[in-house]
Amino acid sequence: MEEITLGVGLVIEIGLIIATIVIISSHLRKNSRNNTNTKLNEQYYKSLFEENPDAIFIFDLDGKFLVANKAVSLYGYSVDDLLDKPFAGFILPDDLERVTAHFMVAVEGKVTNYECSIFDKQGLQREISVTNIPIFVNEEIHGVYTIIKDITQHKKAQNDLVEAEAKYRSLIENSLVGVYIIQDEKLVYVNPRLCEMSGYKCEELIGLHVADFIYPEDLPLVTENIGKRFSNEAGTIKYEYRAIRKDKSIITFELYGSKIIYNGRDAIIGTVIDITERKNTEQMIKHMAYHDQLTDLPNRYLLREKLNESIKASRQNNCHFALLFLDLDRFKAINDTMGHEVGDKVLIEIAERLKTCVHEKDIISRYGGDEFSILLPDTGEQRASEVAGQIITKLSLPLTFHHHELLVTPSIGVAIFPTHGESFDMLIKNADLAMYHAKSLGRNNFQFFNEELNKNAQHELDMEVNLRKALDQNQFVLFYQPQVNLENNEIYGAEALIRWMHPEKGIIPPAAFIPIAEETGLIIPMGEWAIRTACKENKKWQDAGYSPVMVSVNISAKQFFQSNLVEIVETALSETGLHPNYLELEITESITMDVERSIKTLLELQRIGVKVSIDDFGTGYSSLNYLKRLPIDKLKIDQSFIRECPNDINSNTLVRTIIIMAHLLKMKVIAEGVETEEQVSFLLEQGCKEAQGYFFSKPLPVSELETNYLKKRLEK
Numbered sequence: 001m002e003e004i005t006l007g008v009g010l011v012i013e014i015g016l017i018i019a020t021i022v023i024i025s026s027h028l029r030k031n032s033r034n035n036t037n038t039k040l041n042e043q044y045y046k047s048l049f050e051e052n053p054d055a056i057f058i059f060d061l062d063g064k065f066l067v068a069n070k071a072v073s074l075y076g077y078s079v080d081d082l083l084d085k086p087f088a089g090f091i092l093p094d095d096l097e098r099v100t101a102h103f104m105v106a107v108e109g110k111v112t113n114y115e116c117s118i119f120d121k122q123g124l125q126r127e128i129s130v131t132n133i134p135i136f137v138n139e140e141i142h143g144v145y146t147i148i149k150d151i152t153q154h155k156k157a158q159n160d161l162v163e164a165e166a167k168y169r170s171l172i173e174n175s176l177v178g179v180y181i182i183q184d185e186k187l188v189y190v191n192p193r194l195c196e197m198s199g200y201k202c203e204e205l206i207g208l209h210v211a212d213f214i215y216p217e218d219l220p221l222v223t224e225n226i227g228k229r230f231s232n233e234a235g236t237i238k239y240e241y242r243a244i245r246k247d248k249s250i251i252t253f254e255l256y257g258s259k260i261i262y263n264g265r266d267a268i269i270g271t272v273i274d275i276t277e278r279k280n281t282e283q284m285i286k287h288m289a290y291h292d293q294l295t296d297l298p299n300r301y302l303l304r305e306k307l308n309e310s311i312k313a314s315r316q317n318n319c320h321f322a323l324l325f326l327d328l329d330r331f332k333a334i335n336d337t338m339g340h341e342v343g344d345k346v347l348i349e350i351a352e353r354l355k356t357c358v359h360e361k362d363i364i365s366r367y368g369g370d371e372f373s374i375l376l377p378d379t380g381e382q383r384a385s386e387v388a389g390q391i392i393t394k395l396s397l398p399l400t401f402h403h404h405e406l407l408v409t410p411s412i413g414v415a416i417f418p419t420h421g422e423s424f425d426m427l428i429k430n431a432d433l434a435m436y437h438a439k440s441l442g443r444n445n446f447q448f449f450n451e452e453l454n455k456n457a458q459h460e461l462d463m464e465v466n467l468r469k470a471l472d473q474n475q476f477v478l479f480y481q482p483q484v485n486l487e488n489n490e491i492y493g494a495e496a497l498i499r500w501m502h503p504e505k506g507i508i509p510p511a512a513f514i515p516i517a518e519e520t521g522l523i524i525p526m527g528e529w530a531i532r533t534a535c536k537e538n539k540k541w542q543d544a545g546y547s548p549v550m551v552s553v554n555i556s557a558k559q560f561f562q563s564n565l566v567e568i569v570e571t572a573l574s575e576t577g578l579h580p581n582y583l584e585l586e587i588t589e590s591i592t593m594d595v596e597r598s599i600k601t602l603l604e605l606q607r608i609g610v611k612v613s614i615d616d617f618g619t620g621y622s623s624l625n626y627l628k629r630l631p632i633d634k635l636k637i638d639q640s641f642i643r644e645c646p647n648d649i650n651s652n653t654l655v656r657t658i659i660i661m662a663h664l665l666k667m668k669v670i671a672e673g674v675e676t677e678e679q680v681s682f683l684l685e686q687g688c689k690e691a692q693g694y695f696f697s698k699p700l701p702v703s704e705l706e707t708n709y710l711k712k713r714l715e716k
Helices: 002-050 070-075 093-107 152-173 192-198 216-230 276-290 300-317 331-338 340-355 381-395 424-440 451-472 510-520 523-543 565-576 589-608 624-629 649-664 677-686 702-715
Strands: 055-059 065-068 112-119 125-137 140-150 178-183 186-190 237-244 250-262 265-274 321-328 363-368 371-376 399-401 404-406 410-417 446-448 476-485 490-502 506-508 550-554 583-587 611-617 634-637 668-671
Touching (some): 055 070, 093 112, 093 140, 178 192, 178 250, 192 250, 192 265, 216 250, 216 265, 250 276, 300 321, 300 363, 300 371, 300 410, 321 340, 321 424, 331 404, 340 363, 340 381, 340 399, 410 424, 424 446, 424 451, 451 490, 451 510, 451 523, 490 510, 490 523, 523 550, 523 565, 523 583, 550 611, 565 589, 649 668
Parallel strands (some): 550 583, 583 611, 611 634, 634 668
Antiparallel strands (some): 055 065, 055 140, 112 125, 178 186, 237 250, 250 265, 321 410, 363 371, 399 404, 476 490, 490 506
């Protein structure tokens, strides 16, 4: 029993020992783990302290540096530079009081955060963010942890941003251009200049939908461009559109815009410039460039554009259009007799009458001078004829200016696209040819172009070239038609008549080339040649012993009004030695259109002794008032009046009246185109003592005049 008891006691003792060992072992293992954790934690804190990128300090309660990590080197300091020194020496003076207050709050046990400025070791100011953390040991505060973060660049960026925003806002608010931001097709920002331009207040524009102020016709353009910018189809877009001001007037904006993020969402920012005045000026300049200043009708440049558009449209639609080319008959006479002021008023009235003859889509153009053109889109020969006829009717109604009644008639040429031409130049040319054909048929009518006119035009061009050659190659000669004294049947003078002796075609009559010479201006050198040649041949006859005769030379209106006519005559007389008494210049009634210039030239001719007669008298438009003022020596009665004498009472009356008037004005008078003895008797009875015509002789070359008249006269 004792053995059993001893055994049990041993087992219990051994168990207690083992338990004690286990407990002691477990306790030892626990202490070992705690030591390891402590060391590990210390290493964590040490790493966090030493390797922290921010500077960390431990201050005592008096604000002296106790410990610092190596991040202080960022400010140029070493740890030794700081130990046992108060922080106050590093703080910007302006911030010291505030920083000290924050430190004392930490000493009292509260965490504080603030910003201040310090000096680094180089004396430069640095901006920092500070966190003060009280250090508790056994619930007592033994110091202060301080963590500082360098925010110098951050503060600078903030300041720069504030400055930039201030500059931007000042720039925007005081900008001379309008600035806007659009989001969801509504205005969310506008500057004062945009308000000024639009006439709205800022609060009235904000929230306004673009459709509320964009001109309706331009709204699709604006909407399309806004969509392009939102979808990144385009970067910055520039375009023009019209807007409606608050007062409902229309202004034109030039807009620049691009996509931005505004309040976290897509938006459009841009600028607008009011270009209304510029556009108006451009429109005015364009209008002036494309419209006639006097009548405000389109000019030839706009006509070219519109006609080319009609050509394109007509080709696409396979249709016709008509071009009417119109010239006012004898308009120059109105300008010359009544002045350009009246002439301008006539043109304005003609333009207004033309407008009543066409549709709104038709285009009337003042092509130049007294020429007008009318473009009739989608028009064939029938309507062209109707419009041309209506124009003739309207324009032929009398015009009254300054108590004068004027009659202005048109000659109209018509060309049809594409039959008469497929280009602007060809249509104008052919309509112009048709217009001249209308003039040749007596004016006040219209004619369509045909190929025969083209041939005639080419013939006239060829004629002009050949006329120039004829002048250079001396192909012209003078024929002379004797002028007879009816009382004694003696020749006393001769009219010099120019003839063209073509080397291949023979004699070409004046009617075939004089009109072309007049139109091209070649009549002037031809007239100079005729004056020199007549003087030369007349002097030659006198030198040959023939009795002196008067030679008359026809002068065109163009030659009469050239500035050096008197000089040309004086030179011809001087070079040939002919006495001025034996030269007579025949002028037409058209010189009375500029009576003041005419009088001056006639007085100069009278001064040098040259005689002057009015040819074809009675067929022109000369005023008797002007006639009495002109220094004229002789009137030549046109052959159209003589032709019916003495059988037609009206012709007799006209001839008798002209003769009486000439005598009363102390002028001589000569009848042209005398062909019968009865006419000679009638003229003698009326007191007309001079005549020429086929009854006496046709125009003769020099040799025949000498043989048939001058020699016989000498023999008598």
